[in-house]
Amino acid sequence: MKIQASIRQYWPTAALFVALIAIWQLAVSLTGIREYLLPAPLSVWNAMWDGEITWAQHLWVTSWEIVGAFFMAAIVGVALGVAIAWSPLLANALVPFLVFVNTLPKVAVAPLFLIWMGYGIFPNMLMGALIGFFPVVINTAVGLSQVEADMLDLGRVFHAPKWKIFVKIRIPNALPYILSALKITATAAVVGAIVGEFVASQKGLGYVIVTTQSSMNTGVAFAALVWISIVGLVLYGLVVVLAHLWAPWAEGVD
Incomplete structure (x- = not known):
């Protein structure tokens, strides 16, 4: 039953994805677009398994950076959200500063x-965490604050500590x-x-994309984009599964 429900839920997405790839392949074949401008899906598929590029190494580096950025953003975001909801004084001090940090242009x-830190995985993790932590802070603070008054009154009746x-x-x-914020953060x-990786890296899928600019190897660049999307989809899917396990009562966690 669960498999049938999943098929009914996701078949439109799969059908749309297949249709877009087919249109893309036909458009490139019929119009004769140059490979360096828009490679065909089959060319991208072949590039994804090109033995001359150490895909496994680049994929590992980027995946490690993304997962590290996600956990950093989640931990820091939840901690700050709890602090904001716990103390009005901390809320007044932190919220303007966090808004200021979030408005900074991340590319700059x-x-x-x-x-400050040179080349390496950790600076890229920090960049990912910097972009992804703010939704977690806000959603955590809102979720902790918007509680039904009756529930809070019930806790006070039983003299429960804060x-x-x-x-x-x-x-x-x-x-x-x-959990909704973690989907955005993913x-x-x-x-x-x-x-x-675009700014400073010697490994990773972003580095692969940057290096293809000089050789006009657009097929490899598209292949790197596909691998990046796969990593993001896997991480997003894990958060969805976590949402079903931790908050199955909430209809909005899907």
Whole structure:
């Protein structure tokens, strides 16, 4: 039954994806577009398995950066969201500063990370976390704050301390909000890691895309984009599964 439900839910997406690839392949074949302008899907597929490019190494580096950025954003974002919901004083101090940080142009910040930390995986993780943490902060704070008054009154009737109300009432209420934000962060972490690789990297899928510019090897660039999308989809899917396990009562976690 679950398999049938999944097929009914996702077959339109799969059909649209297949149709777009078919149209793409036909358009390139019929119009004779140059390979360096728009490679055909079959050329991209072949490039994805090109033995001259160490795809496994680049894929491992980028995946590690994305996963690290995701967890950094999740941990820091939830911690800041809890702090904001716990104390009005901390909220007044943190929210304007976090808004300021979020409005910074991330592409302009990336060269500073290079100056401070040099080349490596960690600066790219930080870039991904910087792009993805803000939705987690906001959703966590909102989820912890927007609790039904009756539930809070019930906790006070039983003389529950503040920390227990947080654990038993506020955190379960905030779980759907947090998990929804983590879905956004899963995609934002991908963007941040690739932006970091564009600015300064010697390995990774973003580095592959940058190096193809000089040789006009657009097929390899598209292949790197496909691998990046696969990593992002896998991470997003894991968050969806986590949402079903942790907050199955919330209709909005799908």
